[in-house]
Amino acid sequence: MGIPRHVAIIMDGNGRWAKKRLLPRVAGHREGMKRMVSLSDHAFDAGVEYVTLYALSCENLFRPQAELDGLFELFRTYFTQNVEHLVQKNISLRVIGDLALLPSDIALLARKGEERTAGGTRGTLVLAVAYGGRQELLSAVNAAVRGGKELDEEGFRGLLSTAEFPDPDLLIRTGNEKRLSNFLLWQSAYTELYFSEKMFPAFTDADLDRALKDYAGRERRYGRI
Ligand code: FPP
Numbered sequence: 001m002g003i004p005r006h007v008a009i010i011m012d013g014n015g016r017w018a019k020k021r022l023l024p025r026v027a028g029h030r031e032g033m034k035r036m037v038s039l040s041d042h043a044f045d046a047g048v049e050y051v052t053l054y055a056l057s058c059e060n061l062f063r064p065q066a067e068l069d070g071l072f073e074l075f076r077t078y079f080t081q082n083v084e085h086l087v088q089k090n091i092s093l094r095v096i097g098d099l100a101l102l103p104s105d106i107a108l109l110a111r112k113g114e115e116r117t118a119g120g121t122r123g124t125l126v127l128a129v130a131y132g133g134r135q136e137l138l139s140a141v142n143a144a145v146r147g148g149k150e151l152d153e154e155g156f157r158g159l160l161s162t163a164e165f166p167d168p169d170l171l172i173r174t175g176n177e178k179r180l181s182n183f184l185l186w187q188s189a190y191t192e193l194y195f196s197e198k199m200f201p202a203f204t205d206a207d208l209d210r211a212l213k214d215y216a217g218r219e220r221r222y223g224r225i
Pocket of ligand 1: 011012013014015016017029030032033036054055056057060074075078127175200
């Protein structure tokens, strides 16, 4: 099968990783952020063209304010410290999700990060923030209704926030849970799934290599024989 063109990751287990070490949950998210930067570099070095990371779901927005504030602070750090790194690596950054649900300075940093990295041609890093698959599908359906005519699959895909990206070939979920949690519901119809027992801050570059190797050994039939 070779290298997947698009890898999506549900970065789960930050909270449990921290709890086990008697640290506050946000310390787990901070370690997760460090891991996220290194893992995406590693994926692009391996030849992956698109990496989509689930950084915050719409449902996560109902977490206690203290945890959200900690996460928002990490988003600010990420966008202010990592955008130049992406420029150097020739990677373009895209942010999907409902940015209106975030503090306005973060939404602005995200859009500025996209603009600053728009010339990146080696790969695309897609951050899903305040993202929900159902919410995305509903907003596409509503846009279609407003358009007033029936759509085929390609037409509908064009209304999704991921319209410019290929569907994920491989979806990795860390944290020993086996569910999609409202991530890329339309896009993952034929995606290969890989579940790791490791908590996200402990998911190493070598673990990613194992997932890529596992993917390389799979046979994709897309419902055919
Ligand atoms: C899930 O772990 C993880 C999150 C809700 C946030 C993911 C965020 C990061 C990896 C870092 C920050 C991101 C950016 C873009 C700077 P959990 O808290 O649900 O873990 P648990 O299931 O163990 O409680």
